[in-house]
Amino acid sequence: MRPLFITSIFFTALFLITGSSVERLRPADRKATRETVNLFRALYRLQQRGVMYGHQDDLMYGYTWWYEKGRSDTRDFTGDYPAVAGFELGHLELGDERSIDSVLFDHIAEQIKEHYRRGGVITISWHAKNPLTIQDLASASRRQGGTAWDVSSKEVVSSILPGGRNHELFNTWLERLASFFMKLKDDDGTPIPFIFRPYHEHSGSFFWWGTGLCSDEEYSALWRYTVSFLRDKKKIHNILYAYNTDRVTSLEQYMKGYPGDDVIDMLSLDMYDRGPQFGPELDNALGFVTSEAARRKKLSALSETGPRRGMTDWWSSVLMPVLTKYNVSYVLTWRHPYSRRFATSIKGPFPEDFLNFFKWQKSLFLSDIKDENIYGKKKR
Numbered sequence: 001m002r003p004l005f006i007t008s009i010f011f012t013a014l015f016l017i018t019g020s021s022v023e024r025l026r027p028a029d030r031k032a033t034r035e036t037v038n039l040f041r042a043l044y045r046l047q048q049r050g051v052m053y054g055h056q057d058d059l060m061y062g063y064t065w066w067y068e069k070g071r072s073d074t075r076d077f078t079g080d081y082p083a084v085a086g087f088e089l090g091h092l093e094l095g096d097e098r099s100i101d102s103v104l105f106d107h108i109a110e111q112i113k114e115h116y117r118r119g120g121v122i123t124i125s126w127h128a129k130n131p132l133t134i135q136d137l138a139s140a141s142r143r144q145g146g147t148a149w150d151v152s153s154k155e156v157v158s159s160i161l162p163g164g165r166n167h168e169l170f171n172t173w174l175e176r177l178a179s180f181f182m183k184l185k186d187d188d189g190t191p192i193p194f195i196f197r198p199y200h201e202h203s204g205s206f207f208w209w210g211t212g213l214c215s216d217e218e219y220s221a222l223w224r225y226t227v228s229f230l231r232d233k234k235k236i237h238n239i240l241y242a243y244n245t246d247r248v249t250s251l252e253q254y255m256k257g258y259p260g261d262d263v264i265d266m267l268s269l270d271m272y273d274r275g276p277q278f279g280p281e282l283d284n285a286l287g288f289v290t291s292e293a294a295r296r297k298k299l300s301a302l303s304e305t306g307p308r309r310g311m312t313d314w315w316s317s318v319l320m321p322v323l324t325k326y327n328v329s330y331v332l333t334w335r336h337p338y339s340r341r342f343a344t345s346i347k348g349p350f351p352e353d354f355l356n357f358f359k360w361q362k363s364l365f366l367s368d369i370k371d372e373n374i375y376g377k378k379k380r
């Protein structure tokens with residue numbers, strides 16, 4: 001009797017503590033809008049219930065189709081939309097009409113609004129061009145050169161920080177980003193909250209902001225400058241900021257260049273399966289990322305992952321056994337790039353095994369979170 005009694009007191013206390021403390025949690029932005037605060041808390045609650053599925057560019061195109069309003073590979077395959085819709089803003093900084101993946105920015109804005117209306121979560125990435133090397137290119141070759149992957153110089157981050165020779169250019173990029181963000185409003189004019197994950201996969205050295213390309217201080221300063229620009233200068237208060245690395249093996253490595261709890265809401269990790277070590281490596285990394293996030297009262301996510309080549313049961317045999325152990329807000333798989341030749345060659349948008357993930361009690365798709373009213377929208 002006694003141990004049971006003590007156990008039940010323990011769990012009741014735990015419930016009261018966690019239950020009520022979620023309602024006191026706040027995003028890093030002290031002026032975050034009501035809907036953004038609601039989203040942050042809802043994500044925290046949902047993270048204890050299950051793991052949301054996210055898909056990059058799910059609403060924009062699939063392997064075999066290009067922008068058909070309302071269409072989604074996830075829905076075609078499972079009957080449900082993903083809970084989290086990913087969008088990409090690369091090339092917005094240039095003032096272009098279309099993104100790095102040829103999607104019209106107007107369509108991106110439209111679908112962000114649509115997914116918000118449905119009660120889903122929005123996450124945005126930004127493969128910004130290289131602001132240093134792009135300068136040296138003739139305008140004709142700017143489309144090819146100076147990409148996010150151009151790691152030919154270690155001076156890029158320092159060149160765009162205050163005092164750097166490209167600082168003014170970078171400010172114009174942030175201006176364009178801010179103008180786009182300010183357009184993301186619902187029909188009542190309410191700013192639509194979203195998760196922003198710029199300067200991603202910092203632990204790798206394959207983007208100009210990567211770990212081998214700038215110092216930890218510069219990386220952190222880039223983040224802090226960006227947040228301060230959007231939040232303090234442009235007064236944008238509907239953003240949850242996600243810190244992100246690629247594959248890491250220790251917490252120390254994960255936190256290198258971390259810009260601070262006052263600018264970050266989510267600790268996220270990108271890890272793709274490249275071989276048999278993936279399961280244990282992901283297990284290890286999610287272990288320290290989720291516990292550090294919990295300690296700092298931040299959210300956590302596996303913000304990009306993908307199956308090992310040639311594996312047919314990756315979802316159920318590799319991913320789910322690891323995810324079952326941790327509270328992560330969402331797991332997102334990357335885009336299904338459209339190609340005309342896929343129309344005849346591709347079997348389906350997902351492997352059959354994805355249905356096991358869909359049916360798993362811990363996975364959350366749009367209809368599993370709809371009733372949560374994550375933004376606390378008033379019923380009309």
Ligand code: BMA
Nearest residue numbers: 088090100101127334335337
């Ligand atoms: C990368 C690749 C690129 C794409 C970029 C931005 O991982 O998928 O083809 O342009 O993301 O979405």
